[in-house]
Amino acid sequence: MAQDQERTPLFTALTEYAARVRAPLHVPGHKLGRAAPPEWRDFLGPSALAIDLTEAPGLDDLHAPEGVIAEAQELAAAAFGAWRSYFLVGGTTAGLHALILAACRPGETIAVPRNAHRSVLGALILAGLRPRWVRVTFDAELGIATGPDLASLSAALPGAAAAVLVHPTYYGIAADTAAAIGLIHRAGLPALVDEAHGAHFPFHPALPPSTLSLGADGVVQSLHKTGGSLTQSSLCHLGHGSRILPERLQEMLRLVQSTSPSYLLMASLDLARRELALRGREAWERALELAHEARRRIDALPGLRVRPTDDPTKLLIDVRGRGTTGFRAADWLWEEAGVAVEAAGLTYLLAVLSPGDSREQLDALIAGLERLPAGEGAPVLPPEPPWPEVILPPREAYLARKEPVPLGRAEGRIAAELVAPYPPGIPVVAPGERLTADVLDYLRHAARAGWHLQGPADPQLRSIQVVEE
Ligand SMILES: Cc1ncc(COP(=O)(O)O)c(C=O)c1O
Known part of the structure; x- marks a missing residue:
């Protein structure tokens, strides 16, 4: 494998094309940089713009790869221990969307840990799925989620179409993932892993295992976060023996990714893979x-x-x-x-x-x-957010006609947006959930404490978007 991994088929094809082409009568219109804004050309240098190309002779097609992209993806699969690997130009967000769309049909249920990234919620909205939320364990001192609660995961699996795991968390915590995958497989379901922060795991034994080595069916990694590629470039993998069909995943990737994928991003994946594999x-x-x-x-x-x-x-x-x-x-x-x-x-x-x-x-x-100056006293930790009461699938609530209502008049209404304060970064409310008195109290507390609130249209949370009645 080491010999193969020296190869960078996509990057090499791009540099050869740039050296050979005499008349690039195609888009992109900056024509290998010649018509790019001068300060941009000076800033990037001529080489970067010369390989900012699109499907030109010999450069293959991300959506139906047969040439250099296919080869580059095969090298990535070998390096990461995957059955199949796919280049992503829309970050791990796009990969999670495609993977979840590939694994489930509209109306089905999916087990999702409550600390899942908002891109997973986005996938539920796109795919029209019903979440079966899985409770998470907490570091009570820091107030951060540490992993899925395995009993809650087990309870969420019967009748679901798939289950999502986050490995590792944003904070580098990867506990219990092997056991969680075991539970999911014993229930006969595909394990879909958001490994956004674990692209480097396969390359050093002192790091946690990659979930591809633990038998995960689908794994998405932000190579741009820890693997050295350009921002927005990620990898979507199917594990050996995956329950997800490559053809269906490829179809969903065609749906969610641009028809003009950036060759700069893809070349950076090709090179980052070589560096990880060899060094x-x-x-x-x-x-x-x-x-x-x-x-x-x-x-x-x-x-x-x-x-x-x-x-x-x-x-x-x-x-x-x-x-x-x-x-x-x-x-x-x-x-x-x-x-x-x-x-x-x-x-x-x-x-x-x-x-x-x-x-x-x-x-x-x-x-x-x-x-660092000392402060006035340790901060008061937030309590755990209340457990949600799911009324509508996120898609129905998110795409419904909605209206903003002041928090004081929102009790009993159905949320049409996500609100996730940091920390703990767990949605207090997701689209389709009932705004109970407990939920509203928690939100008021979060807003007063000045926590950063992710999701709401009104970041001060004077009002909240609810489904119109
Ligand atoms: C846990 C987790 N999953 C998914 C994502 C989305 O990844 P990307 O930014 O590559 O789309 C992030 C991004 O911060 C993340 O932290």
């Missing part, structure tokens, strides 16, 4: 060493502690001991130290390391954390 282990060894050093150095700082995570390169820094919130700490680090972290919550900062980081970045983080 991924050394690269992630360096990142892991840096992560272990980061943990030691941060743990030595007063009031700060790095939580253990299954993926050690996710530095989940508990800031409660400094009497501050993660939000304030993140703002301060950016304003005063030029350090930008991946995410912040009430109780934590999340810093992400990769082979692209070195001692220099780590030193900047440590120097910033050393000077």
